[in-house]
Amino acid sequence: xxxxxxxxxxxxTRPLWGWTLNDGLVxxxxxxxxxxxxxxxLFFSLVQPVIFVLLFAYVFGGAIPIPGDxxxxxxxxxxxxxxxxxxxxxxxxxxTVGLAEDLHKGIIDRFRALPMSPPAVLLGRxxxxxxxxxxxxxxxxxxxxxxxxxxxxxxxxxxxxYALLLLFAYTVAWxxxxxxxxxxxxxTANTAGLVWLFPLTFLSNCFxxxxxxxxxxxxxxAWNPISALVLSCRELFGNPTGIQPDYWxxxxxxxxxxxxxxxxxxxxATLSVRRYTRATSR
Amino acid sequence: xxxxxxxxxEGLVKHFGDVRALDGIDLTVERGQVVGLLGPNGAGKxxxxxxxxxxxxxxxxxxxxxxxxxxxxxxxVRHAIGLTGQYAAVDxxxxxxxxxxxxxxxxxxxxxxxxxRTAELLEWFDLSEAADxxxxxxxxxxxxxxxxxxxxxxxxxxxxxDEPTTGLDPRSRLGMWGVIQALxxxxxxxxxxxxxxxxxxxxxxxxxxxxHGRVIAHGTADVLKDQIGGDRIEIAxxxxxxxxxxxELLRPVGTGEAIVDEARILMPVSGGSTVxxxxxxxxxxxxxxxxxxxLRRPTLDDVFLSLTGHVAEEEAPAVPKARGRGRKEKxx
Numbered sequence: 169x170x171x172x173x174x175x176x177x178x179x180x181t182r183p184l185w186g187w188t189l190n191d192g193l194v195x196x197x198x199x200x201x202x203x204x205x206x207x208x209x210l211f212f213s214l215v216q217p218v219i220f221v222l223l224f225a226y227v228f229g230g231a232i233p234i235p236g237d238x239x240x241x242x243x244x245x246x247x248x249x250x251x252x253x254x255x256x257x258x259x260x261x262x263x264t265v266g267l268a269e270d271l272h273k274g275i276i277d278r279f280r281a282l283p284m285s286p287p288a289v290l291l292g293r294x295x296x297x298x299x300x301x302x303x304x305x306x307x308x309x310x311x312x313x314x315x316x317x318x319x320x321x322x323x324x325x326x327x328x329x330y331a332l333l334l335l336f337a338y339t340v341a342w343x344x345x346x347x348x349x350x351x352x353x354x355x356t357a358n359t360a361g362l363v364w365l366f367p368l369t370f371l372s373n374c375f376x377x378x379x380x381x382x383x384x385x386x387x388x389x390a391w392n393p394i395s396a397l398v399l400s401c402r403e404l405f406g407n408p409t410g411i412q413p414d415y416w417x418x419x420x421x422x423x424x425x426x427x428x429x430x431x432x433x434x435x436x437a438t439l440s441v442r443r444y445t446r447a448t449s450r
Numbered sequence: 451x452x453x454x455x456x457x458x459x460e461g462l463v464k465h466f467g468d469v470r471a472l473d474g475i476d477l478t479v480e481r482g483q484v485v486g487l488l489g490p491n492g493a494g495k496x497x498x499x500x501x502x503x504x505x506x507x508x509x510x511x512x513x514x515x516x517x518x519x520x521x522x523x524x525x526x527v528r529h530a531i532g533l534t535g536q537y538a539a540v541d542x543x544x545x546x547x548x549x550x551x552x553x554x555x556x557x558x559x560x561x562x563x564x565x566x567r568t569a570e571l572l573e574w575f576d577l578s579e580a581a582d583x584x585x586x587x588x589x590x591x592x593x594x595x596x597x598x599x600x601x602x603x604x605x606x607x608x609x610x611x612d613e614p615t616t617g618l619d620p621r622s623r624l625g626m627w628g629v630i631q632a633l634x635x636x637x638x639x640x641x642x643x644x645x646x647x648x649x650x651x652x653x654x655x656x657x658x659x660x661x662h663g664r665v666i667a668h669g670t671a672d673v674l675k676d677q678i679g680g681d682r683i684e685i686a687x688x689x690x691x692x693x694x695x696x697x698e699l700l701r702p703v704g705t706g707e708a709i710v711d712e713a714r715i716l717m718p719v720s721g722g723s724t725v726x727x728x729x730x731x732x733x734x735x736x737x738x739x740x741x742x743x744x745l746r747r748p749t750l751d752d753v754f755l756s757l758t759g760h761v762a763e764e765e766a767p768a769v770p771k772a773r774g775r776g777r778k779e780k781x782x
Binding site: 190197198206281 | 504542557584
């Protein structure tokens with residue numbers, strides 16, 4: 169066959185685990201290309217949080233008092249880090265749906281039959297889903313600025329806050345990936361991928377001060393990692409924080425955010441990789 | 451011992467819960483050979499391929515691919531194989547070129563090699579013009595070609611093709627056969643599953659017929675055909691009312707039971723072309739007019755019918771689905 173003229177390929181030998189980062193980036197690039205090729209999806213994934221900002225700022229804005237701060241813009245200042253936290257949490261849903269689709273279409277089978285590093289597909293997925301949140305955070309910050317939100321505590325603190333938000337996005341993406349690997353089809357993933365995110369984000373300080381929540385819910389909200397994340401952001405952006413009830417995570421929000429994120433990544437990355445190596449399309 | 455064969459499996463068993471998908475499959479594919487795994491839906495073809503391609507672990511039994519144990523050395527196996535599944539497993543948002551590059555990168559081939567090989571495969575699979583369009587704009591046939599191209603990026607010495615032409619139109623199917631034949635001519639070992647008897651007959655030197663997770667026959671197409679006894683004579687009589695009498699007259703000519711379909715009679719025979727003369731003579735003795743008469747070799751359809759007692763079901767739904775549907779109907 170003259171058309172297939174070039175010689176036998178040279179496989180570059182290195183233990184497969186040594187390829188993990190390389191393979192992960194190859195898969196991440198693929199997932200990010202998908203984002204660019206479906207601009208409609210990207211557009212609506214940006215519109216949704218913007219609508220949240222406008223709804224909460226103008227519908228609930230006047231009705232929710234922030235303890236310790238009664239300025240006119242207090243709720244909007246309080247709200248924005250909450251919306252940031254909620255929005256990056258929903259990065260998990262795209263990991264769930266993305267993996268469920270890859271499984272369903274059989275492309276995971278192809279990946280698994282390649283001599284590539286096993287965690288790479290998941291690494292690429294979670295990395296791309298977290299990276300996409302950078303754009304989302306930019307759009308949200310601009311929207312926030314328009315409705316009166318301000319960064320009021322120095323640029324370095326603000327960068328640290330954004331970094332924590334991306335770390336959290338990456339963390340929930342791993343949880344989402346693990347959920348996605350159990351989904352029987354993409355349709356189920358569309359629903360199941362979201363279902364746990366509503367209690368996670370609403371039983372927190374994202375939209376209302378934790379003091380207003382009753383007993384058990386208050387305890388849950390206080391230990392909810394997203395509360396610590398959002399509180400950290402409020403402090404780092406110099407926004408009103410409300411008054412914190414007496415729980416350890418709320419007194420050490422940045423430390424708790426870092427601890428809970430690293431713990432959750434360790435747990436869900438392990439579970440997901442184990443599941444992935446056994447996953448089948450049917 | 452088994453290291454000479456490209457694929458060697460012994461006593462493969464796979465259970466999914468209570469379902470015995472494989473019930474002891476033995477299979478050997480010599481290097482450079484094309485073996486067709488033939489059977490109806492649910493026979494265990496895909497499960498066999500998935501085990502050999504390291505995607506599933508067998509419940510029992512051993513399998514070596516390119517001399518490596520599929521359970522103990524999956525990475526070594528993955529280096530040697532290409533796999534094309536039943537669905538075109540390419541990324542539909544990526545272009546054809548991007549797809550091939552991605553898979554090449556994941557094989558850890560040098561960027562230069564990947565670039566050249568990608569261009570070469572796109573050319574060979576007649577995808578050069580569509581190379582920079584997202585794969586979702588491709589027709590079914592183009593996607594399958596891209597899918598096959600993707601499995602060839604690292605020049606695997608062993609290729610698993612799981613129903614490579616299912617769902618393709620006849621023209622695309624012929625194109626696919628041409629491509630597979632060319633790969634075989636180059637020395638690639640191919641294990642191909644199909645439910646199309648014609649496809650196995652066309653492509654494979656050796657055919658393994660499986661049903662209910664077991665090998666029920668094995669051999670070349672000719673051997674299988676001989677196994678069920680010689681040729682078939684097919685006769686159409688002009689007057690339908692005389693079919694019954696025609697069958698009676700033909701009985702001494704044939705070697706087995708005749709199958710009657712309206713005015714057509716199908717009967718196993720032996721003895722080559724003299725049988726044609728005998729058949730015409732006995733019918734002529736009572737003035738039964740023949741509108742058509744042929745002597746033909748049995749097709750694999752005939753083989754399958756005589757081996758399994760049922761025809762190969764081409765579009766039979768998978769068992770669990772059918773059961774689910776039944777339950778729903780009962781409720782409604």
